[in-house]
Amino acid sequence: MATGSFTRGMRSVWRSLRSMRTALILLLLLGLGSVVGSLVPQAPSSPARVAQLFADRPLLARVYDALGFFDVYGSWWFTLLYVLLLISLAACLIPRTRGLVRGMAARWQPARDLEGMRHFASGRVEGSPQEAVGRARRALRRRGWGVRSGGQTALAAEKGLAREVGSLAFHWAFFLLLIGVVIGRGFGFTGQATVIEGEVFTEAHASYDFPPREGRFFDEAHRGFQVRVLDFEVSYRESGLPRDFVSRVEVIEEGEVVRTEEIRVNHPLGHRGVKLYQSGYGWAPMVEVRHEGELLASDPLVFVTDDPNDALRPWRGAIKLPGLAPQVGLELQLLPDPAAFVAGRPMLEARDPFLAYRAFRGDLQLTEAQSVFRLEKERLEEYDSGGVALGETVELPGGLEVTFRDLRQYTQLLVKRDPGTGLMLATAVLVLVGLIPALYSSRRRIWVRAMPEGDGTRLEIGGFALQRKGAFDEEFGRLVRDLVPRGRVGVP
């Protein structure tokens, strides 16, 4: 009993999935879900705004959270709708496709009730019925009709099959497009790499800024090639608006340079199925720190800004020296163009760059997770502050020497592999190609029957259009005039 009702239930679910209306409703629900995603802040892209909402309106935020509204596109219900849509689409398209194939192969029955059709005409023509039907067959073929069946004295013809073919192509392409999204997500990865001028980035899991987002089915090793950033350049217009961002890079495979390329906005570099995009940039001062003649730090440091669009702000970074007792931390601020800073103009280029520092000592708390760009100051006390210009050295109390050796830039590259893009492009093109006949052509059918009448032939023509019926009125009239040239045409 229970299984019987379960089977019945499943069968009715299946039946409703097979209806195009269900597919449309599912699509509409996906649209509604994405609207939620566009209005409620999304945790993956703007975690700060989500945290803000939790602080401001905790009850609402908890409700949103429970409903998955903070990560709509990763929520169980969005995935469920997506899967149901795929099933529903396949369930309506498979029978429709089968129907089309069968319909194309089948021969039609000669129609009996021509007079009952929406369009009907009859008239007298010369010659025998066989000759008349032969003439009609040639005339219809000339006009692009597919003559489907007939015989000596009757025929059936169809035009506008492209509509159904195009419509099916469109819908299948849309189906594959949805599959392509899944493939891209599941088998690809996205990562971000920050590379200072002159340094080398290796395309491997561990070398990204934070663990790359890898698809569920991504089990391939990374590609392992290397990219050396020769230089990075940002050019500005007179108005201060950036004109272009360019990273000049060398691609290195097994120690050998295989290509030298430029990566700029809108012009990514593709190599071995991986694409590298220009996505950000910043300053990387090279600071040497010596303690009693011993070199403690000399690598260029990545500096950040709180708002990359605001070139009025100084850039900031930090140096942590846990080897000293007590531990020492330097909080640094970089002014790429101090004169512009003082004048309140944006600092677009490096002109006599200046590094301001605040020195702290105490406990850096390095056992705790912390940002490399700032110090945890609870157990630190400030003991000095000052500044140093490019190429100069300053001596801090306690024998610490700080030299501002060089100022470089770093580039941020988005590194991405998406094996679904080829399929996506192909299906997107097919969506467009299928759409045109699906919307603009119309299916219409016509039957012709001939019977002897006196020394001539009586020709009967009936037909109908499934779409664009108004336009068929005229076409049918022209056809009849063509098939019954001088005969008397009688329209009931």
Add this chain to the structure above:
Amino acid sequence: MTEASNTTFGVALALYLVAMIGYLHNFAYRRPAPLAAARVVAYLGLAAHAASVVLRGLAAGRVPWGNMYEYASVVGLAIVAVYLLVVERRVEARRLGGFVLGATVLIMAASTMVYVEPGPLIPALNSGWLRVHVLAAIVSSALFTLGFVFTVLYLIQDRRERRVERGAEQRAPAMASASVGSGLPHDLAVESDPQEGRATVTLGPERGNGHGGMPGRPTRRGRLPTSAALDDLAAKAITFAFPLWTFAVVAGAIWAEQAWGRYWGWDPKEVWSFVTWVLFAGYLHARATQGWRGRRAAVIAVLGFAALLFNLIVVNLVVSGLHSYAGV
């Protein structure tokens, strides 16, 4: 150059307004002279508008659709161009010029609120795809707007036709019993004019019982083309717009893949173009489904247009996303 562009923009706006009044005068009083004049003025407005757009492009040194003001201006240009050059070839559509120009005037007037001086684009927008993707979005938006105007007129006319039908049904027995001025508010008569494809409704003309406006003349609301003709116009506009919109979305995805490293990222602009696409896909399916064509389909088309507007206005100005750097 910028000044000349702004001047011609103002001239176009003024000419459209004058033409709109002419079209509406003809719509209300059926005199041929205002219609002929309105059409000439509308063409002059179109020429001035085209000049404004071209000058804007020359002033900025790029295609003239790089920000919201320019976008709206070119949408207006496309609406008027499509209406004058294509839609008006159907004679009964000439009566709708006032509504089409009214919508255009609204769009253009609103666009001045987000006016910015012409200037270069940020690097991410600097791509050949800007030409294709945005132009397709502009032309399809213009066609959707035309579809919206015709759909609203369809809904008005359809409602009236239904009321008239009901009125005729109710009146038949009343006439038989010769009870003049029975409980009905108005006495209605319908004449249909198959050649022009419209129905005219007359308000109590024979009896002149004081209810109607002008005895012997069609009422103002009786001058629209038939609901069937309006529905057909709306469907044609939307059917042309839909593949173009699809193309705009696809081109946008290809560009996004090039510029941002992903073809689809549920950016608010992408979300709302998807919603617009889904709604108009729903409209096209509804029109092919028994029981859904007509009013229900029309309501879906209105929702689709609302999503299009939301995407243009709210997403650009309020919601933050990658497209928002297109700025005002």
